[in-house]
Amino acid sequence: MKSILKKWIAGSLVAGLMATGIVSSGQPVSAETVYTYKDELSSFTIEGSGIRISGTHVVWRSRAAKYAGQIYYGNTDTGQKLEITNHGKPTDTPVVGVNGKGEPIVVWADKRDQNEGVGNLNWDIYSYNVKTKTESKLNTDVGQNRIPSIDGDYIVWQTNPQYEMYLYDLANSTLKDLGKGRDPVIKNGRIVYKGGSDGDLYEYVISSGTVRKLLDLPYTSYVERFVFNGEEILWKQRDLDRNGKYVFLDLGVSNPQPVDLTQPVALGKTEYAEMSISGGTAAWLEASGDKAIVRSADLATGNLYSLGVIAPSQFIGFNGEDFALVNNGRLVSREIISSDSAASTTGAAGGTGGTGGTGAAGSTGTGVAALQPEGDLIGPSGGVAAGGQAVRLVFEPGTFGKDTRVVLKPSEAATAPNKEMTWLGVAWTWTSEAKLNKPALLTIELEQAAATADRANRTGLYRYNGDTGKWSYAGGTFDVSWRNIRTQVQEPGLYALFLYEPSFADMKIHWAKDEVEVLASKWIVNGMNTGRFEPGQSVTRAQFAKMLVEATGLRSQTKGTASFKDVPAGHWASDAVEQAAAAGWIKGYEGSLFKPNASITREEMMVMLTNAASLRKEEQSEALNAYADAAKVHSWAQPSVLAAIKSGLIQGNGDRLNPRATCTRAEAAAVIYRWLGKKGEVFQ
Numbered sequence: 001m002k003s004i005l006k007k008w009i010a011g012s013l014v015a016g017l018m019a020t021g022i023v024s025s026g027q028p029v030s031a032e033t034v035y036t037y038k039d040e041l042s043s044f045t046i047e048g049s050g051i052r053i054s055g056t057h058v059v060w061r062s063r064a065a066k067y068a069g070q071i072y073y074g075n076t077d078t079g080q081k082l083e084i085t086n087h088g089k090p091t092d093t094p095v096v097g098v099n100g101k102g103e104p105i106v107v108w109a110d111k112r113d114q115n116e117g118v119g120n121l122n123w124d125i126y127s128y129n130v131k132t133k134t135e136s137k138l139n140t141d142v143g144q145n146r147i148p149s150i151d152g153d154y155i156v157w158q159t160n161p162q163y164e165m166y167l168y169d170l171a172n173s174t175l176k177d178l179g180k181g182r183d184p185v186i187k188n189g190r191i192v193y194k195g196g197s198d199g200d201l202y203e204y205v206i207s208s209g210t211v212r213k214l215l216d217l218p219y220t221s222y223v224e225r226f227v228f229n230g231e232e233i234l235w236k237q238r239d240l241d242r243n244g245k246y247v248f249l250d251l252g253v254s255n256p257q258p259v260d261l262t263q264p265v266a267l268g269k270t271e272y273a274e275m276s277i278s279g280g281t282a283a284w285l286e287a288s289g290d291k292a293i294v295r296s297a298d299l300a301t302g303n304l305y306s307l308g309v310i311a312p313s314q315f316i317g318f319n320g321e322d323f324a325l326v327n328n329g330r331l332v333s334r335e336i337i338s339s340d341s342a343a344s345t346t347g348a349a350g351g352t353g354g355t356g357g358t359g360a361a362g363s364t365g366t367g368v369a370a371l372q373p374e375g376d377l378i379g380p381s382g383g384v385a386a387g388g389q390a391v392r393l394v395f396e397p398g399t400f401g402k403d404t405r406v407v408l409k410p411s412e413a414a415t416a417p418n419k420e421m422t423w424l425g426v427a428w429t430w431t432s433e434a435k436l437n438k439p440a441l442l443t444i445e446l447e448q449a450a451a452t453a454d455r456a457n458r459t460g461l462y463r464y465n466g467d468t469g470k471w472s473y474a475g476g477t478f479d480v481s482w483r484n485i486r487t488q489v490q491e492p493g494l495y496a497l498f499l500y501e502p503s504f505a506d507m508k509i510h511w512a513k514d515e516v517e518v519l520a521s522k523w524i525v526n527g528m529n530t531g532r533f534e535p536g537q538s539v540t541r542a543q544f545a546k547m548l549v550e551a552t553g554l555r556s557q558t559k560g561t562a563s564f565k566d567v568p569a570g571h572w573a574s575d576a577v578e579q580a581a582a583a584g585w586i587k588g589y590e591g592s593l594f595k596p597n598a599s600i601t602r603e604e605m606m607v608m609l610t611n612a613a614s615l616r617k618e619e620q621s622e623a624l625n626a627y628a629d630a631a632k633v634h635s636w637a638q639p640s641v642l643a644a645i646k647s648g649l650i651q652g653n654g655d656r657l658n659p660r661a662t663c664t665r666a667e668a669a670a671v672i673y674r675w676l677g678k679k680g681e682v683f684q
Helices: 453-457 513-521 541-552 574-582 602-613 622-626 638-647 665-678
Strands: 035-045 049-054 057-061 071-075 081-083 091-098 104-110 124-129 134-137 144-151 154-160 164-169 174-180 182-187 190-194 201-205 210-215 221-228 232-239 243-250 275-278 281-288 291-298 304-309 315-318 323-327 330-339 376-378 383-387 391-395 404-410 421-432 440-445 459-465 470-475 484-489 493-500
Touching (some): 049 091, 049 315, 091 144, 104 144, 104 154, 124 144, 124 154, 164 190, 190 221, 221 275, 243 281, 421 440, 453 459, 453 513, 459 484, 470 493, 622 638
Parallel strands (some): 144 182
Antiparallel strands (some): 057 071, 071 081, 091 104, 144 154, 182 190, 190 201, 201 210, 221 232, 232 243, 315 323, 376 404, 383 391, 391 440, 404 421, 459 470, 459 493
């Protein structure tokens, strides 16, 4: 491997870039060991993001919201610039390489052929030959084709969430399924990738089709991210305690073994994904106080040093030889001259600190602020954990018995579980060091308010169960702005926002269509296996008790023994009935019976409803006199019936209450819908 002190072919211009965050030549960052370097400022300008460079070839995406920027190509030698796409649809992850004929090839992910809408997560892979001006769509299957990589005549990419890898041969126009893998990178006829179901690294050799495991980590550690230059691999390795370190592997030697470049350090409050490797040199971004510095390593000696402060968006990496940055839209090449002081000796031997240090928490002599643990510390008195302004968890006093760290992080795309559900582009994962003694309040603020009341009513939060691979409804109520949605949560994990729009064949013109569909979207009512709702069918006492419990999200603790003889443990409604009984909503009949399968009468329904709604009850009122069948209301039900009428939850059928008639499924949905409306949990 080449020494880090190799001279780069560069001019003598020393760029003073302090104004935008790049440190001028030789300026130290805190007390970090800093190499003296020269910056050569190129005349080549770039106005965009996602910049990738290979030799003299560079690609980028113009700046635009929601991935709508278009793909551009440039040549730093000739100054040529070319607009590759102009369709206005989203594009992503452009890369560039040179094929076997010496022709520049640009590859990217593209949504031009996909329907609009946040629920469509599919992408296609396109290539463009700069010399012949020919464009090709490479994938044949519709899906989430992402993260392309190119080298010579070969292009590789993966799909989400299946993690299938595909290899395209430009010379023969052939496509091959390589099986499971994540984040594939192709160089020198090799593909290095993460396992589809583990955190290890693998290698696929194109010429022979052979696969070997390069890195076999214990289950307590995994590769978080990596880069590969055809011979050397640099990766960030993390363990289950969230400690991370930088490691590299040289495939150019016999029996390659991982070499630690840094010691494990706790997950920082600020972390950066940028890293690069080339010609015996590794570089990555690292937090130093409130700044981002370029840390680098000589892979031959293991010496670590700093290459100055930059903004994360200025980091490009190596173009094959030079370390490349971008400043005010202009390319910069950084040439290392010499060291101002002895470099650290941490690295190949795993030794401890010289003046360069490792940035590990508790290390001495570096002068660099230790990386702060990620997340928020919540004590027994409660508190708030926040993920910026967009999401927060509020913990009441007594939620934790001791100081507990809670971490909130945005997550990648979520896949809708069925065709009636649409992912709304919001997904967050939260973790907790300890179990919660009581629920926390999760609130998420959207960039834009829900467009309509109906959309707000049908939007909810769902939790993903990794063991079953299924999403479960976690609740969700918007505030009056239709922008902030909240729900109580007690289990950490991945939570995502979905729009659920169920429909039923027999409700298209029914008077309770909206009420039923909204309650179905909140998983309070369900349809039949036939796809019908059967609105005129009667509701049983157990069914209505369950509907009330689902409508309130009641999660109180219940006693171990069954309250009713005819609702034993194991009965489909036992949990709901026990919750309702514990809350005082239901009492049952003599002999400790509940009669769960009996059709509920309208007056029984009103008693349960007013109990659940905690309505004020009156013994006497003139309100009943307005109904011709008021005398049919049992005395034990009169206070509840009066309360239901005065609250507006019950409207009757003309001049009749029909108190002893059975309650239908549509009627039950309507009264619960009105109740939720009065509570501000559904909107007209």
